[in-house]
Amino acid sequence: MSQTMPTEAAPATDISIRKVGAACGAEITGVDLSGDLDERTFAAIQGALVEHQVIVFRDQDISTEEQKAFGRRFGELTVHPFAPSDSEAPDLIVFDNDADNPPWGTDVWHSDETFRAEPPLGTMLRALIVPDYGGDTLFASMAAAYEGLSDHMQKFVSGLEAIHDFKPFRQLFDDDAESRAKLRQFEDRYPPAVHPVVRTHPVSGRKVLFVNPQFTIAIKGMDEAESRAVLELLFHQAEIPEYQYRHHWMPNTLVFWDNRSLQHYAIHDYYPNRRKLERITIKGDRPYSDIPAIDADVIRTRKGARAISQSAHGGHAPKE
């Protein structure tokens, strides 16, 4: 008998995709990430990433270079402007935390690098050393979180825009002239980014709540009290367990998340034990929304107070 040729309907190689969370999360088996993936397997993984938002591969005993090669199938690798990395490999972040190097800045709900005009498409983390207990990572589907809002609230937040800033990284700069000059260079390079509060996922078309407590500082066009109240309400959505998947790491587990759809929170409960992971980040596009942005002047408070916007300072300016 002649060999059966694969048809369009044939399943992609041996890949198997199993949901592990209600709102997000799937485990993928039957693939070896150390080698070249055929187109069909790759397409299945790409589809799973968009559908499940965070995908988990267990028992992938692969090298850093193999992880990077897998990442590059999805796009260009980017360099985090503030995370420590080796000058030889700036696109690799090594999280190697223990008593002498406590984890920092990841135990806050966030999407990665939303202070950039083009935040990453996704982030890929591979565990090398894991603590005996603790050190899980929480993920929250912000698509499910948007869908969980009442119709009225969905309408209210749609069309709003928010300002994102690299605020947690400001504390990395000392208070001397040289450090302040360096900070100003970063401010020039990464000015506050304005993104829709509800973004449209570029592949699925799903609407996603795109504000996070780590980087989002204000709703454009609102005064501070209103802005704070709206953001508090939206930040809270990520904390709702029904939208979450809690990921438990084992050595050689590789996790890839869609940064356009999710927020995550690294639990720092393993300190002072050791936990070591390697991260690469894949370049994304500028977030957009199907819903036209509301003009900041239209939603500005009627009290006459100036609304928050990038350029509105009511004539105040720092003195030379």
Ligand SMILES: O=C(O)CCC(=O)C(=O)O
């Ligand atoms: O350590 C973790 O589990 C996640 C860290 C994190 O926030 C990231 O890699 O973007």
Ligand SMILES: [Fe+2]
């Ligand atoms: Fe992160």
